[in-house]
Amino acid sequence: MSDRWAVAADEGNGALLAPLDQEGRPAGDVLREPDLAAAVASRPEVVRWVWRSTADIYPRLLDAGVRVERCYDIEAAETLLLGSEGRHGEPRSAAAAWARLRNAPVPPDPPPRAAEPGSQSSLFEPRPGAGVPFLGLLDVYGEQLRRHLRAQWPDRMRLLTAGESAGMLVAAEMNRAGLPWRADVHRELLHELLGERYAGRGEPRRLAELADEVSAAFGRRVRPDLPADVVKAFAEAGIRITSTRRWELRTLGHPAVEPLIAYKKLYRIYTAHGWSWLQDWVRDGRFRPEYLPGGTVSGRWVTNGGGALQIPKVIRRAVVADPGWRLVVADADQLEPRVLAAISRDPGLMEVAGQAGDLYKAVSDRAFSGDRDMAKLAVLGAVYGQTSGDGLKNLAALRRRFPRAVAYVDEAARAGEEGRLVRTWLGRTCPPAAGAGEQDEAGIPQEETGGPGGRDGFTPGHTSGTTRARGRFTRNFVVQGSAADWALLMLAALRRELRETRAELVFFQHDEVIVHCPRDQAESVAEAVRRAGDQAGRIAFGDTPVRFPFTTAVVECYADAK
DNA sequence: TAAATTGGCGCC
């Protein structure tokens, strides 16, 4: 009996199903059954379900209380395969893939759906077939399996599409679970910070007061939320500023600065996470953002609506576990430098990242006479492509001690500047530069980067601003994206670990997860997170001394997790 | 009038 089946929604509540062989061909007749969820639930021996789109089909299974172990998401895989083939711009729907297979006209992708506050189903209107007959879908799948073999690193490509598919399952489950959110606590918080909701000119009291203080300092009415007005007011006071960013304002020494900065901070809370947000996004004690795995080019997730990945620290007070339950908040320690160690195989950095302790401290002991802040700036500067300031100065010291790591990101930057594409460790490929020609060759041979002789630094020649920006992008892409690779496998592993428990993954933010669980399971959940991190490291990077430790906290309130 | 862009700032 095959452990891999394809399934598609059919008319009404029905399903089309078929067992698959190793090449993805039907290994038996196509079955039609009247109840999708029952059809899946009645085949527990199936390990991997192949379907067009998790977001389309899985919520319907979850509605019926049916979970699956693994899936293969054809449209997610199509996106990754197209990218890997240097064909980022092409439509990635299954219908488009099927059309390409038949040399038929390729339909453009449907426009992305806007976020709809409160209506969780907006992303999941069932689209039976979505324009592809079941057998056509199987053809697309079979061809995708062959395309994996033609990827630069077939094994990693399989890991990537499997991981992205697992991410889709996690996202659907988290979308359903929601993050525990105490609206009453949130309202109290808003009142503390902002005062009465409607005061002054219809704004919260505290904002009106601060606006008055700003105006008083200038001697005329100034709208602090209008950058143009603020720039003009400073000009009238004899101070030229090029923007109203906080770091620029801070240097001015004008009485308007303090209330202005305070206003901006609170205004941000008011508009982005204030009363309207609460009204729109919190229902029945849960905040339900819509997670979109792989929503960014680097593979990081985004959320569609609700700004779930930008919850201000002060607002986290409202994230509270249910009575008798706890939040296990787990944060991967210094993920990006650890990932850089694993992908560059720099001996010194691997040694440093082979321990669970403070990585920046260890780096500073080796290269910066124990100055941790300096070491951190240097590492982040290397990863982000800093071009000036202390970070750049310290890059030289970093390069002496960790030549292969720096050479790795330097080579990625050079690739970007030369118009080449770069890939993450698992093979997620960056899109071409805007306006780049079609003839770009995808990929850099990453095994060769950071190799012996990487000692000599990368010195940009005469290059334009956009070229340098492209270099910074590709430099960061290989690290940020490979970290996202690891995080994806970590989530998949954690999901397996939590199977058969009452614990629920309720939040994910790049290198941090929150699991909601009964109090007495919290410690074992924290252990499960650590195991998941180890597994992800092993599966993604193979034999590496690099460790991926977490800082975990068992709390009732997210804000108490530090 | 609606869509796209800009400036600013929240998170990583």
Next chain:
DNA sequence: AAAGGGCGCCAATTTA
């Protein structure tokens, strides 16, 4: 202190 990467969101402004 200040400058690099990735996003989303809001309000205001500009463009179509």
